[in-house]
Amino acid sequence: MISNLWSRKDVGPKSAESRSVSAAPVAAALGVALLLALTAAVSWGSTFIPHGDVWGVVGRRLSGENARLGTYDLVVWQLRVPRAVLAALVGAGLGLVGTAVQALVRNPLADPYLLGISSGASLGAVAAIVLGVGAGGALGLGLSSAAFVGALATFAVVWAVARRGGNFGPLRLVLAGVAIGQFLSGFTSYLVLQSGDVQQTHSVLFWLMGSLSGASWPLLAAPAVAVPVALLWLQARARGLNALLMGDETAAGLGVDVVRLRRELFTLTSLLTGILVAVSGAIAFVALMVPHVCRMVVGGDHRRLLPVSALLGALLLVVVDIVCRTAMDAQELPVGVVTSLIGAPALLYLLDRRSGDGS
Amino acid sequence: MKVDIENLHVAYAGRTVVSGVGLLAAEGEITGLIGPNGSGKSTLLRTVYRHLQPTAGRVLLSGTDIRELSPARAARYVAALPQERGGDFELSVREVVAMGRTPHKRGFAGDDATDRDIVARALAEVGMAQHTGRRFSALSGGERQRVLLARALAQDPEVLVLDEPTNHLDIRHQVDLLALLRVQRRTTLVSLHDLNAAASVCDRLHVLHHGMLVASGRPREVLTPALLAEVFGVRAAVVDHPLTGDPLIAFDHRLPVEAMQGTGTALEV
Numbered sequence: 049m050i051s052n053l054w055s056r057k058d059v060g061p062k063s064a065e066s067r068s069v070s071a072a073p074v075a076a077a078l079g080v081a082l083l084l085a086l087t088a089a090v091s092w093g094s095t096f097i098p099h100g101d102v103w104g105v106v107g108r109r110l111s112g113e114n115a116r117l118g119t120y121d122l123v124v125w126q127l128r129v130p131r132a133v134l135a136a137l138v139g140a141g142l143g144l145v146g147t148a149v150q151a152l153v154r155n156p157l158a159d160p161y162l163l164g165i166s167s168g169a170s171l172g173a174v175a176a177i178v179l180g181v182g183a184g185g186a187l188g189l190g191l192s193s194a195a196f197v198g199a200l201a202t203f204a205v206v207w208a209v210a211r212r213g214g215n216f217g218p219l220r221l222v223l224a225g226v227a228i229g230q231f232l233s234g235f236t237s238y239l240v241l242q243s244g245d246v247q248q249t250h251s252v253l254f255w256l257m258g259s260l261s262g263a264s265w266p267l268l269a270a271p272a273v274a275v276p277v278a279l280l281w282l283q284a285r286a287r288g289l290n291a292l293l294m295g296d297e298t299a300a301g302l303g304v305d306v307v308r309l310r311r312e313l314f315t316l317t318s319l320l321t322g323i324l325v326a327v328s329g330a331i332a333f334v335a336l337m338v339p340h341v342c343r344m345v346v347g348g349d350h351r352r353l354l355p356v357s358a359l360l361g362a363l364l365l366v367v368v369d370i371v372c373r374t375a376m377d378a379q380e381l382p383v384g385v386v387t388s389l390i391g392a393p394a395l396l397y398l399l400d401r402r403s404g405d406g407s
Numbered sequence: 408m409k410v411d412i413e414n415l416h417v418a419y420a421g422r423t424v425v426s427g428v429g430l431l432a433a434e435g436e437i438t439g440l441i442g443p444n445g446s447g448k449s450t451l452l453r454t455v456y457r458h459l460q461p462t463a464g465r466v467l468l469s470g471t472d473i474r475e476l477s478p479a480r481a482a483r484y485v486a487a488l489p490q491e492r493g494g495d496f497e498l499s500v501r502e503v504v505a506m507g508r509t510p511h512k513r514g515f516a517g518d519d520a521t522d523r524d525i526v527a528r529a530l531a532e533v534g535m536a537q538h539t540g541r542r543f544s545a546l547s548g549g550e551r552q553r554v555l556l557a558r559a560l561a562q563d564p565e566v567l568v569l570d571e572p573t574n575h576l577d578i579r580h581q582v583d584l585l586a587l588l589r590v591q592r593r594t595t596l597v598s599l600h601d602l603n604a605a606a607s608v609c610d611r612l613h614v615l616h617h618g619m620l621v622a623s624g625r626p627r628e629v630l631t632p633a634l635l636a637e638v639f640g641v642r643a644a645v646v647d648h649p650l651t652g653d654p655l656i657a658f659d660h661r662l663p664v665e666a667m668q669g670t671g672t673a674l675e676v
Contacts, residue, residue: 156496287509293498294506295491300458302562303482303510348496349505351517 071352078359085366089132131263135369136362137271138328143361145320146335151289152313159336160321164229165199166330169322170255171236172198196322257384258331274323286350333391408565409434415464424450428620430613432596439609440598447618448598456487482510486564495544503543507561529557548575569597607653
């Protein structure tokens with residue numbers, strides 16, 4: 049009887065249909081694509097290595113055989129596999145951290161790079177090197193910690209600046225982030241250039257544009273732990289992230305401890321950004337684009353969005369790194385060059401699309 | 408389940424917004440909060456759904472202080488419909504309503520058949536069952552409000568707390584929404600701008616003015632010309648509704664009350 053009260057059809061635009069499809073086939077397809085991309089990434093380079101030989105080396109290594117046998121062992125196992133795996137881990141991490149930051153600040157235009165958090169992490173890492181803290185034997189742990197501190201402090205400052213005067217518009221946050229990020233990048237450049245002993249892997253270009261050229265097995269340890277842990281941690285709080293999208297009051301009414309969840313997300317995103325920047329510098333736009341694209345495909349529910357964003361981020365960065373290594377004959381491009389070339393037009397498209405919504 | 412509010416004081420942004428309010432929302436009744444803008448209605452409701460903490464006083468759910476419950480436990484008893492719109496994150500109508508299951512779930516638990524059933528029923532109750540796949544941000548204001556109400560119903564709460572639920576709704580949807588509240592027969596605490604709507608759907612009314620409770624009782628006892636003049640600053644007659652017999656407030660839209668009383672001063676708001 050009551051349901052009849054609302055039987056009148058409100059005619060809405062048909063184009064407003066949510067395009068979300070089931071996540072499982074998307075995730076499976078991305079997983080397969082990632083395996084293929086990883087294989088290609090190891091095969092292609094200054095010398096081409098057939099796919100069969102790639103998996104032969106990997107198989108021998110993983111099965112624990114005395115592996116120094118194959119011709120390709122050194123190139124595959126010591127150079128190209130760690131690099132491809134680093135690309136996948138960093139890409140997955142960027143996909144996750146972008147998704148988390150966007151929910152945290154309730155702003156689909158946010159990512160750690162635009163908000164200046166990556167720049168803060170870079171400055172932290174560079175300061176540690178210049179002061180001689182991160183150079184020691186702790187395998188980047190000192191570097192990661194310094195980058196984390198830089199990320200956390202920057203995020204806090206950007207947040208505070210954006211909140212001044214009460215209103216906390218999405219553009220105000222991004223502008224504050226860009227301004228502070230530029231300031232910190234300038235400072236980073238100065239520190240690196242004046243320090244004199246500029247190693248190739250820790251150049252200005254590395255910290256400001258991002259690069260995967262430093263890849264090695266030991267370097268993988270921190271992201272190999274942090275990225276899966278972050279995925280599980282976020283996945284366990286996916287419903288809380290969904291609630292945050294609707295607003296703090298709604299989330300509180302749904303039984304989410306908003307203050308605590310915010311504080312945890314703040315720490316997690318800073319930590320993850322710090323670890324990623326310590327191994328690969330500040331890579332632009334991946335964390336912004338990946339969650340966006342994934343939302344268009346599987347919808348905004350974080351239970352589906354998080355794993356799909358991680359997979360797409362991994363795939364994207366592995367593919368981009370192939371381009372970076374093979375585009376030019378004599379030298380390679382920093383990975384951030386290519387992500388910026390793709391990402392900046394994508395950001396403009398998103399801005400255009402959002403202003404077209406009128407909301 | 409009843410809600411007892413005892414001597415509640417709430418400060419917000421350094422200012423005391425609610426001071427010393429005590430009221431009871433009885434089991435299964437619709438309890439209305441009315442008062443001018445800034446009288447503390449929303450602040451009081453935010454304290455009940457735990458967005459704000461009281462500086463003094465308590466909110467009791469059948470005798471238990473809500474601050475002694477975990478956030479999720481409290482949200483299994485109390486569902487809220489705040490005045491928030493949410494951002495554009497490509498959420499579908501179904502996903503927004505499914506959020507209502509949040510306090511019933513832990514960690515990685517997915518939605519089971521029961522959850523899907525509850526979500527479908529809530530959508531049907533508000534007449535949005537045909538729109539489950541649409542993007543929430545593309546809905547009209549009225550549709551959104553119905554979806555958000557469905558989310559609150561999907562929480563399967565004992566108590567519904569609604570902050571101006573009829574705002575932005577056209578008259579037909581206002582009538583429909585209030586009718587739905589009446590058939591729900593859940594303990595309901597609702598703030599309303601529309602005094603005539605409040606008079607016809609609420610079992611009891613509480614009037615807030617400058618953060619203090621100034622009147623409580625049945626709508627007919629509370630809504631008197633004297634109170635309307637004092638609290639809302641308007642001149643009005645209260646008559647019987649020709650169709651329902653409920654109190655009907657007929658406002659004088661032409662003159663402020665002071666002028667009618669011959670003071671000659673303009674009404675200060």
